[in-house]
Amino acid sequence: xxxxxxxxxxxxxxxxxxxxxxIFYKHFHxxxxxxxxxxxxxxxxHGRLAFTTDSFVVKPLVFPGGNIGKLAxxxxxxxxxxxxARSLYLSCGFIIEEGFDMELLERIAASIGETCRKTGVKIIxxxxxxxxxxxxxxxxxxxxxxGVVQAQYQPKPIQAGDQIIITGGIAQxxxxxxxxxxxxxxxxxxxxxxxxxxxxxxxxxxxxxxIKLMKDPTRGGLATALNEILEASGRGIQxxxxxxPIAVEVKSINELLGLDPLYHACEGRLIxxxxxxxxxxxLEEIWQCEDCEDAAIIGSFLSTGLFPKVVMETVIGGxxxxxxxEGDMLPRIC
Amino acid sequence: xxxxxxxxxxxxxxxxxxxxxxIFYKHFHxxxxxxxxxxxxxxxxHGRLAFTTDSFVVKPLVFPGGNIGKLAxxxxxxxxxxxxARSLYLSCGFIIEEGFDMELLERIAASIGETCRKTGVKIIxxxxxxxxxxxxxxxxxxxxxxGVVQAQYQPKPIQAGDQIIITGGIAQxxxxxxxxxxxxxxxxxxxxxxxxxxxxxxxxxxxxxxIKLMKDPTRGGLATALNEILEASGRGIQxxxxxxPIAVEVKSINELLGLDPLYHACEGRLIxxxxxxxxxxxLEEIWQCEDCEDAAIIGSFLSTGLFPKVVMETVIGGxxxxxxxEGDMLPRIC
Numbered sequence: 096x097x098x099x100x101x102x103x104x105x106x107x108x109x110x111x112x113x114x115x116x117x118i119f120y121k122h123f124h125x126x127x128x129x130x131x132x133x134x135x136x137x138x139x140x141h142g143r144l145a146f147t148t149d150s151f152v153v154k155p156l157v158f159p160g161g162n163i164g165k166l167a168x169x170x171x172x173x174x175x176x177x178x179x180a181r182s183l184y185l186s187c188g189f190i191i192e193e194g195f196d197m198e199l200l201e202r203i204a205a206s207i208g209e210t211c212r213k214t215g216v217k218i219i220x221x222x223x224x225x226x227x228x229x230x231x232x233x234x235x236x237x238x239x240x241x242g243v244v245q246a247q248y249q250p251k252p253i254q255a256g257d258q259i260i261i262t263g264g265i266a267q268x269x270x271x272x273x274x275x276x277x278x279x280x281x282x283x284x285x286x287x288x289x290x291x292x293x294x295x296x297x298x299x300x301x302x303x304x305x306i307k308l309m310k311d312p313t314r315g316g317l318a319t320a321l322n323e324i325l326e327a328s329g330r331g332i333q334x335x336x337x338x339x340p341i342a343v344e345v346k347s348i349n350e351l352l353g354l355d356p357l358y359h360a361c362e363g364r365l366i367x368x369x370x371x372x373x374x375x376x377x378l379e380e381i382w383q384c385e386d387c388e389d390a391a392i393i394g395s396f397l398s399t400g401l402f403p404k405v406v407m408e409t410v411i412g413g414x415x416x417x418x419x420x421e422g423d424m425l426p427r428i429c
Numbered sequence: 430x431x432x433x434x435x436x437x438x439x440x441x442x443x444x445x446x447x448x449x450x451x452i453f454y455k456h457f458h459x460x461x462x463x464x465x466x467x468x469x470x471x472x473x474x475h476g477r478l479a480f481t482t483d484s485f486v487v488k489p490l491v492f493p494g495g496n497i498g499k500l501a502x503x504x505x506x507x508x509x510x511x512x513x514a515r516s517l518y519l520s521c522g523f524i525i526e527e528g529f530d531m532e533l534l535e536r537i538a539a540s541i542g543e544t545c546r547k548t549g550v551k552i553i554x555x556x557x558x559x560x561x562x563x564x565x566x567x568x569x570x571x572x573x574x575x576g577v578v579q580a581q582y583q584p585k586p587i588q589a590g591d592q593i594i595i596t597g598g599i600a601q602x603x604x605x606x607x608x609x610x611x612x613x614x615x616x617x618x619x620x621x622x623x624x625x626x627x628x629x630x631x632x633x634x635x636x637x638x639x640i641k642l643m644k645d646p647t648r649g650g651l652a653t654a655l656n657e658i659l660e661a662s663g664r665g666i667q668x669x670x671x672x673x674p675i676a677v678e679v680k681s682i683n684e685l686l687g688l689d690p691l692y693h694a695c696e697g698r699l700i701x702x703x704x705x706x707x708x709x710x711x712l713e714e715i716w717q718c719e720d721c722e723d724a725a726i727i728g729s730f731l732s733t734g735l736f737p738k739v740v741m742e743t744v745i746g747g748x749x750x751x752x753x754x755e756g757d758m759l760p761r762i763c
Contacts, residue, residue, distance in 0.1 A: 107648025314441025
């Protein structure tokens with residue numbers, strides 16, 4: 096195998112076939128990815144299905160806690176989790192720059208394979224394009240996913256008093272990327288929270304009837320995600336700053352950079368809106384999930400109003416309106 | 430709305446939301462694309478499902494007969510057609526270069542919408558990323574698709590005597606792109622065959638039991654597609670050059686360019702392998718489909734052999750072994 100990816104690896108001929116077999120099939124291996132047809136066929140599934148897509152353009156391609164491959168699989172699994180769905184099948188499309196390092200490509204593919212095996216998700220169809228040097232920055236990946244929605248779950252109207260849970264410390268992914276991009280030397284050991292959230296969905300199965308909505312706060316962070324929920328519900332949100340879990344090092348780095356962690360992407364966190372009566376019980380279940388010991392109730396919904404807003408009670412006793420992301424945060428966070 | 434796409438249109442915040450509503454929702458409008466959630470949910474489907482993905486990086490973005498948007502929708506619909514499936518739902522992911530012309534983006538989105546309406550396919554989930562100028566060449570699009578496989582269809586073992594049908598003139602798309610890329614002035618009116626093939630699947634419903642395999646000869650063209658079928662079947666193929674439909678202008682341009690039309694991508698043709706007894710009847714049905722008046726039986730399968738090959742009987746009475754694409758054809762054909 097060549098040391099770098101060449102244009103002919105994307106021409107659909109013999110070399111594409113070699114690349115697919117030696118790198119992708121090798122790492123994505125599963126019983127359904129056996130032929131070289133352009134579509135994969137599987138038996139119809141009972142119940143409701145969820146379908147999602149995401150393109151990943153993160154820069155740098157490798158960062159503390161993950162790489163573009165792991166991020167792509169986790170991102171799509173988590174979008175399905177937010178829809179109450181267990182991921183079944185993924186597609187994976189690569190757009191690769193001519194001259195891209197073959198070892199790095201294999202490392203990315205290996206991460207994808209590992210995350211799939213860990214979560215029981217299968218990549219059943221894919222696509223590989225190679226473009227001339229300078230026409231894409233390294234490699235971009237699209238993952239689309241099909242999942243089956245938990246029978247007991249469907250989004251429900253949000254009511255006054257409904258509680259907002261975040262499953263752990265916020266802003267880790269965005270802050271990690273910022274540190275890498277600005278080339279800052281930090282003493283703290285900071286890494287992305289990039290991880291699949293399917294285990295949380297499994298853990299909460301008996302509470303699906305009390306969960307009103309779920310959302311993963313990726314691009315635009317917690318603040319933007321809450322504003323989207325607000326817009327859909329028509330209800331204001333009261334947020335408690337002191338309740339929002341955030342690691343000390345994440346906080347201090349953002350103070351240094353002058354960035355607001357509320358707008359930083361999380362790639363391994365879930366916002367869960369839950370009936371007030373069940374909020375504590377749900378929270379206790381979440382605490383038992385891996386990496387969720389900092390999960391917390393961070394706010395609640397208010398009565399409907401004409402101009403609903405996300406209002407945060409700050410630690411110093413003030414009130415701050417938290418709007419959706421408007422300015423320019425870091426591009427290419429995911 | 431701004432005249433060009435800016436980085437903030439991809440930050441997941443307010444401006445992303447405006448871009449999605451003003452351009453994508455406007456043109457992709459359907460009853461299932463109404464909320465801004467990251468995944469769409471639909472009822473489970475009886476029968477087998479097919480799933481496929483394709484990223485499109487075609488250059489130029491607009492070409493005679495289509496643009497990257499139309500190509501993306503047709504490409505995914507046709508991959509599903511080749512699996513015997515009627516397309517139901519598509520995802521659509523855009524990766525856009527900062528500074529990209531907003532009008533052109535809307536023109537591309539409009540083509541996608543138009544092709545969806547024409548074929549009854551719905552885009553139910555999407556994603557938009559914007560990257561810095563120079564990090565992607567214009568716009569790349571990923572479309573993934575879910576279809577339901579025709580109850581009567583499944584791929585069957587290919588036998589000696591099985592006939593190979595092509596649904597019309599070959600090499601139109603690849604030749605069109607070549608003409609554009611080399612900047613050749615041609616007197617002939619040549620355009621891409623980019624089109625959705627769902628109508629052919631509908632027309633052939635009663636013959637699904639006699640169809641052994643279907644494949645759309647995109648990258649690598651007819652020659653590469655036939656070699657892939659050969660590899661899967663273990664049977665040699667006898668191809669008749671004089672039977673292969675090819676427009677006079679396509680032929681003459683390729684002679685001029687020194688390119689072999691057998692390796693040029695088609696984006697609106699289907700290879701159908703059919704039982705000998707039913708081949709003529711299937712062909713007559715295809716002739717009735719739009720743009721398929723040149724459909725022809727172009728070859729047949731031989732007995733199994735140790736080193737099966739695609740052998741073409743040439744018009745001058747010779748024999749030529751037609752291998753899969755090995756050299757460098759034009760990159761970024763689709």
